[in-house]
Amino acid sequence: MTGRSWIIRPAVGVLATVLLAGCATGATTRPTTGAPAVPSAGPSPTAVVLPASPGATPAAALAPTATPSLAPTAAPTVVETQDVPFESSNPLNAPGVLDIYAPVKPGPWPVVVMFHGAGRFVDKGYLTEYAQRVADQGFVVFVPNWFKSGGAAFEALSWGDQARASGLQSACAVAFARSHAAAYGGDPSTLILFGHSAGANEASVIAFDRPTPTAGCLGGRTLGPISALVTWEGDWLLEDPSNDSAVTADPTALDAVTPWKHLAEHKDLPVVTLVSDTHGPDYSREVGDLSWLVPRDPTGAFRRQLQAIGAFTGGTTGVVQEQQLLYSLLEAQGNPVSLQVLPDSTHESLSDQGWKVFLAAFGKAASRG
Numbered sequence: 160m161t162g163r164s165w166i167i168r169p170a171v172g173v174l175a176t177v178l179l180a181g182c183a184t185g186a187t188t189r190p191t192t193g194a195p196a197v198p199s200a201g202p203s204p205t206a207v208v209l210p211a212s213p214g215a216t217p218a219a220a221l222a223p224t225a226t227p228s229l230a231p232t233a234a235p236t237v238v239e240t241q242d243v244p245f246e247s248s249n250p251l252n253a254p255g256v257l258d259i260y261a262p263v264k265p266g267p268w269p270v271v272v273m274f275h276g277a278g279r280f281v282d283k284g285y286l287t288e289y290a291q292r293v294a295d296q297g298f299v300v301f302v303p304n305w306f307k308s309g310g311a312a313f314e315a316l317s318w319g320d321q322a323r324a325s326g327l328q329s330a331c332a333v334a335f336a337r338s339h340a341a342a343y344g345g346d347p348s349t350l351i352l353f354g355h356s357a358g359a360n361e362a363s364v365i366a367f368d369r370p371t372p373t374a375g376c377l378g379g380r381t382l383g384p385i386s387a388l389v390t391w392e393g394d395w396l397l398e399d400p401s402n403d404s405a406v407t408a409d410p411t412a413l414d415a416v417t418p419w420k421h422l423a424e425h426k427d428l429p430v431v432t433l434v435s436d437t438h439g440p441d442y443s444r445e446v447g448d449l450s451w452l453v454p455r456d457p458t459g460a461f462r463r464q465l466q467a468i469g470a471f472t473g474g475t476t477g478v479v480q481e482q483q484l485l486y487s488l489l490e491a492q493g494n495p496v497s498l499q500v501l502p503d504s505t506h507e508s509l510s511d512q513g514w515k516v517f518l519a520a521f522g523k524a525a526s527r528g
């Protein structure tokens with residue numbers, strides 16, 4: 160995948176809250192505070208009002224950014240277990256590991272599986288603070304690594320086949336969360352998938368395509384039912400220009416990283432779509448003659464829907480319009496769906512108000528708010 164950002168460009172720098180693996184083998188457990196510091200919002204050159212007034216927005220993105228957490232001032236409310244294997248082996252991907260965040264108070268709690276952005280370039284540690292805060296609301300949270308190359312065999316695959324292989328591994332992480340949730344106080348009868356950016360794409364494919372977990376899955380080969388999906392700014396059309404050559408060469412690769420092909424198969428799936436209200440010019444694509452859209456949309460169905468929601472009126476399009484597109488099509492087919500705006504927030508960070516909306520999305524997905 161050299162030269163392909165796969166929805167998200169590599170993150171610049173390392174987050175201060177990334178938790179590196181404590182050991183090469185086995186899992187480590189440690190308490191975490193339930194009230195880490197709130198990340199400040201990033202630069203805000205362009206405000207976007209949703210859903211009535213689409214604006215310039217990103218087609219590519221970074222992983223979410225969190226500021227360093229303050230030292231604990233109260234008893235821990237969440238316990239983290241790090242680097243738990245969820246695969247015994249994998250011939251294509253590095254065998255999967257995940258972190259688990261569970262409330263100290265006994266459950267049973269609903270279960271959330273969270274997929275970080277930039278699958279190839281960053282790891283599960285980028286969602287540490289997000290997972291802590293969601294767990295503190297009363298959820299058992301599993302955060303796996305995904306899209307990690309296992310070596311030459313994986314690198315020899317086409318872009319689409321790499322994505323498909325990683326989708327099977329991600330499905331295994333979900334199966335593992337279901338089969339092991341009770342050990343951490345979880346109740347897998349409510350199992351919610353979440354993804355940010357590229358992770359939103361990954362979570363949506365699992366939710367709508369329902370791939371079979373890998374042969375080495377320690378959670379079994381059955382994915383099981385998905386209760387709800389929460390997404391934060393997936394690139395549903397792979398609008399990032401760095402994806403143009405790959406999509407043109409193999410339009411079917413779009414099916415490996417987007418939910419469109421299987422959307423109609425799950426009209427009962429609740430979906431909460433999150434979108435930040437502020438993005439800069441780096442997060443937009445010139446509409447131009449729309450020739451770039453043709454391999455992504457050979458029937459013209461997406462173009463017609465984008466035109467109907469006014470996506471091209473500003474001369475650019477991007478991730479905000481993509482969220483509106485997903486919302487409108489889900490609504491049209493009858494899914495319980497909502498589009499929630501994260502105030503004063505960017506693709507990389509949340510404001511105080513953004514955090515409130517973000518956390519409330521999981522209560523809504525679990526039918527608790």
